[in-house]
Amino acid sequence: MEEMHVLLRNKGKINPEDAGSYISAGGYEGLKKALKMTTEEIIDVVRESKLRGRGGAGFPTYKKIQFALNDAEPKYVVCNADEGEPGTNKDRILLSSDPCSIFEGMAIIGKAIGAHIGYIYMRAEYSYLVPILESALKTSREHGCLGENIMGSGFDFDIKLRSGAGAYVCGEETALFESIEGKRGEPRYRPPFPGVKGLFGKPTILNNVETLANIGPIFMNGADWFRSIGTEGSSGTKLFTVCGNVKRRGVFEFPMGINLKDLIYEVCGGLEEGRTLLAVQTGGASGAVINKDQIDVMLDIDHVSDSGGRLGCGTILVIDDSNCIVDIVRNNLDFFRDESCGKCTPCREGGTRLYELIDKLCQEKGNVKDLETIEDLAETMRLTALCGLGHSTAVPVLSSIQNFYEDYIKHIDKEGCPVCSQMGGKQA
Secondary structure: OOOOOOOOOOOOOOOOOOOHHHOOOOHHHHHHHOOOHHHHHHHHHHHHOOOOOOOOOOOOOHHHHHHHOOOOOOOEEEEEEEEOOOOOOOHHHHHOHHHHHHHHHHHHHHHHHHEEEEEEEEEEHHHHHHHHHHHHHHHHOOOOEEEOOEEEEEEEEEEEEEEEEOOOHOOOOOHHOOOOOOOOOOOOOOOOOOOOHHHHOEEEEEEEEHHHOOOOOHHHHHHHHHHOOEEOEEOOOOEEEEEOOOOOOOOEEEEOOHHHHHHHHHHOOOOOOOOOOEEEEEEOOOOEEEHHOOOOOOOOHHHHHHHHOOOOOOOEEEEEEOHHHHHHHHHHHHHHHOOOOOHHHHHHHHHHHHHHHHHHOOOOHHHHHHHHOOOOOOOHHHHHHHOOOHHHHHHHHHHHHHHHHHHHHOOOOOOOOOOHOOOOOOOO
């Protein structure tokens, strides 16, 4: 199967540090068109394109823009480049190979809401990308595409870079705002929502890197063109990070709606010889764990959601039969309990307790009552945690129990887990 490169169209073809190189490839043409449009016209293009957020929730992008259409000043556009989800690399690819495409998307949204300042918030581990972005920003200003009076339009818009300090929770939008403001990265209570009161208490539009990279091509090629790609409910292409037990791993771009089975076996070459598929986790470490009989599914926002999973950031973890599902869930929980900011009780206490209970099962010291407690606690976290970190912690737990109940029972029965036993005891 051949990829369709919309977001990756410039990868390896331009100098990412030079805006002139981006312009020679057709870059900033979408911004040039948007600068001549009214707010309503810009929103209409985004609405007609049916672009939905690529950061996880799949929220319609035009609605976010509408939320900030109020009289408060100043307003801000923020790019979430924290990308802390384990196994996810798509935003890093875009930032390193085509940063001006993100700048262009931010400037178009800035024009729509009347914002003059944008922020790109990057995870601490992406410090090596800062020089690339700084050079791309500098040359974009020199070419008149950022800064004062961009492209002679009379509209001012510039972008600043900010780096985190390694906290996964700062991928949550309000915790990200707190971090930019120099505070401890903790989620805020909502409402008010960011469109009304976001960064520095002002109306703010926050989008994921991949979402913003789609804006320029939409305005350059038209909403109808973008809507013709993908599925009815999920337009455009999607970047998929495939990792785990497949022959070919990497970041791939395909139209929304590619079949998961085709992605695993045709694009990624299937599993190593002698191994069989056990499970797939879609959406990263916080995604649902499905079994081998559930992989014949279209990978778009709605179809994955309807099947009980989540497309999320597009990370696909392929798991073969050399692994233990319960141990993998334990590993996920170890990450989430460590990354909890501790602000709300369900996540702070629940995450640790979930890990302890799953670890108890892994050591074959648990019972059916413990399994019932795990389900009850996970559901409580899903419903009551303050932010997405606490909600997401429950997803792999509940989905794995639903789809691999017998694997959990093996850790309770005297016969034990065959995978763990083969490895000489309980896995670490």
